[in-house]
Amino acid sequence: MTPKTRIIGLLTDFGIRGSHYVSSMKAVISKICSNSKIIDVSHTVKPFSIIEASYIIKSTYHLFPEETIFIYVIDPGVGSERNVIALKTEDNFYFIGPDNGILPNALKSGILECYKIQNDKYFHHPVSNTFHGRDIMAPIGAHIANNISLKEFGPSLDPQYLVQVSIPLEYDTRLNSVLCTIQYVDNFGNITTNIPLVNESTIEPLSVNLKKTSTIKFTLNKQNHRGKFTTHFSEAKKNEILFLKGSTGYLEISKNQANLAQEMSIKSGMGLKLKIL
Amino acid sequence: MTPKTRIIGLLTDFGIRGSHYVSSMKAVISKICSNSKIIDVSHTVKPFSIIEASYIIKSTYHLFPEETIFIYVIDPGVGSERNVIALKTEDNFYFIGPDNGILPNALKSGILECYKIQNDKYFHHPVSNTFHGRDIMAPIGAHIANNISLKEFGPSLDPQYLVQVSIPLEYDTRLNSVLCTIQYVDNFGNITTNIPLVNESTIEPLSVNLKKTSTIKFTLNKQNHRGKFTTHFSEAKKNEILFLKGSTGYLEISKNQANLAQEMSIKSGMGLKLKIL
Amino acid sequence: MTPKTRIIGLLTDFGIRGSHYVSSMKAVISKICSNSKIIDVSHTVKPFSIIEASYIIKSTYHLFPEETIFIYVIDPGVGSERNVIALKTEDNFYFIGPDNGILPNALKSGILECYKIQNDKYFHHPVSNTFHGRDIMAPIGAHIANNISLKEFGPSLDPQYLVQVSIPLEYDTRLNSVLCTIQYVDNFGNITTNIPLVNESTIEPLSVNLKKTSTIKFTLNKQNHRGKFTTHFSEAKKNEILFLKGSTGYLEISKNQANLAQEMSIKSGMGLKLKIL
Structure with missing residues (x-):
């Protein structure tokens, strides 16, 4: 039986001069999961903007087929102690990215499971200090497309402890x-x-x-x-x-x-x- | 038998800050027709430019495989009384978009069938007032890729009544x-x-x-x-x-x-x- | 047996207003090889920049699956006597583009075979004077994806005679x-x-x-x-x-x-x- 083609959506702040960073992520994904279908959600999020990233995720993700895997790389804290997380929502979408306040502002449903990504068996090596999109998030997304369980990637994290960023209203x-x-x-x-x-x-x-x-x-x-x-x-x-x-x-x-x-x-x-x- | 993979070409004036509008259309298409192959024709048409849109269509569409479906969203009149049309050309390409003068300036062959899109059974709901690319044109394109006949979408329109815009020469x-x-x-x-x-x-x-x-x-x-x-x-x-x-x-x-x-x-x-x- | 889906990577300096040039190449490729998977490596290389093109190729190509075919169109000499080449590296990647110094600065391994592209049987006709990316390189890339041997495209070229451009260090x-x-x-x-x-x-x-x-x-x-x-x-x-x-x-x-x-x-x-x- 042919495995189901999974969609992987990419959201970054790499901008028009960062296309080769995006293609690096696509290369890593294609090498691990050859039959995924990658869709660029946007790569022109304003650098480091939690607000724009939240907005774009919350206004697009539910339009995609269920089981779509989203990787978001708006990551001002890359290389610091911030966590990278992988989670599955109750409405059946997957998200991978830094724990920096974006998702709590973006999701329209509850979170079913949430894990800190730590198991470097699933990373792209060598892991750089400045581009975890390519070395950690892209390969994890591809492994999810290959039906690896989230719990393989690291310890579980109670969603109530996700970083919260408040957007005034x-x-x-x-x-x-x-x-x-x-x-x-x-x-x-x-x-x-x-x-x-x-x-x-x-x-x-x-x-x-x-x-x-x-x-x-x-x-x-x-x-x-x-x-x-x-x-x-x-x-x-x-x-x-x-x-x-x-x-x-x-x-x-x-x-x-x-x-x-x-x-x-x-x-x-x-x-x-x-x-x- | 595996159904034939249809190509869907997207042309818009959404620009570099409108990538998430493009991905919204791709999401809607992927949900309706999972095995289509989407190609970005261009998203940097000057906002509202009938001339640029005509030029890009007429200089690219015949390069694509026959049966390619093109969705063009250069749509200054969105929400007004303008028609959205779906048509098939004699050289076997499909076009979906607003009836605003672009196609008569772009097509290199006659029109075989032409319809006003009105049957909201095929729309993405709720239909917004300002983004028919996502809510009307994208789903119609996906349904064509699924081999739904054009005549399902609305009443036929005699191509001689398509809006004409003259480009001086x-x-x-x-x-x-x-x-x-x-x-x-x-x-x-x-x-x-x-x-x-x-x-x-x-x-x-x-x-x-x-x-x-x-x-x-x-x-x-x-x-x-x-x-x-x-x-x-x-x-x-x-x-x-x-x-x-x-x-x-x-x-x-x-x-x-x-x-x-x-x-x-x-x-x-x-x-x-x-x-x- | 289903043929293997080959990845074709595109690198150009067409910029954000040249998206329709990129899609023209994708159209030509799709017509010749319907089941290839095209990935945009980057289209925002600075116009005519041998240095940027070399940098992007050398920092991305090895991330892709083996047998990936790269077409690079940074081609200030289009229409002059410069050669267009197709080569296969020892680490099993394919490259097609002008012989203008980019590849010797970019490749991390030796070259297994190298040919001058001259056999117009494999070109897109009519061949323009200014857009060999669409008329020569894209179709050759698609034919390689269809498993046509490089030697079909023209006479072999000893890699030591490739144009060299030195980047100061x-x-x-x-x-x-x-x-x-x-x-x-x-x-x-x-x-x-x-x-x-x-x-x-x-x-x-x-x-x-x-x-x-x-x-x-x-x-x-x-x-x-x-x-x-x-x-x-x-x-x-x-x-x-x-x-x-x-x-x-x-x-x-x-x-x-x-x-x-x-x-x-x-x-x-x-x-x-x-x-x-």
């Missing part, structure tokens, strides 16, 4: 405002906040149901800006600021056919206070 | 000149016009057969420039402007070992008047 | 200094020299064994800089210059959590004189 029901964090900014200049919208238009903690006439205000560099909530780009005039539910489920700020993020120098990680009028 | 036989459009500018600074060269060196509508001694003139920002027609970069001196038949069959303007497009701030979509001396 | 044992060449600069600003470190910390020709207290000095634009040798980023303070053995085995210069290459405008190809104190 504070609702003020009295003022009808939110202090949120910018999770991502894309090539079009769309600015993705970390405010989830439920049922197309509801900010639940504020009990606010945004309508097409709702106006949202924010202040940046002492300048006030405001825009209308809408459901489609095409409903805004050219160059008008608009708020809408982005494709990943969060409130986004955009300018129709212009690059708002560039104009306002907004980057992921920034805090922003929005007031619903 | 005007020949003046009296003055021996052409008003052309820049279709693309690459990393090397090569500037690709939309003037096709037949048999290596013939501009047919002008009945001009370019020789290695032919000089071509153009004016940009009130400055005159001229260069010789040649067949190889290596025939020009360093930093000399040269004209040659590019690898995609069109007249290109370059500077040997320098970036002409950057020096002259030439971008795709610009018009340029060339005079053959 | 001069040791001065009296002064304990090295005049080296920058091979690569990545997105994090890590600067990779061409000084190999043996056993984690030994510069062999100088008989120097770097310790954690070793200081290295260099001069750039008449300014002196110095940094400590270390084994992990995490051992340096933020913004401190540090030297360490990079993941590809060479001495690297970095700044902890800052982009040193950008700050100092250091680019690949530059020479740098390091003095070990």
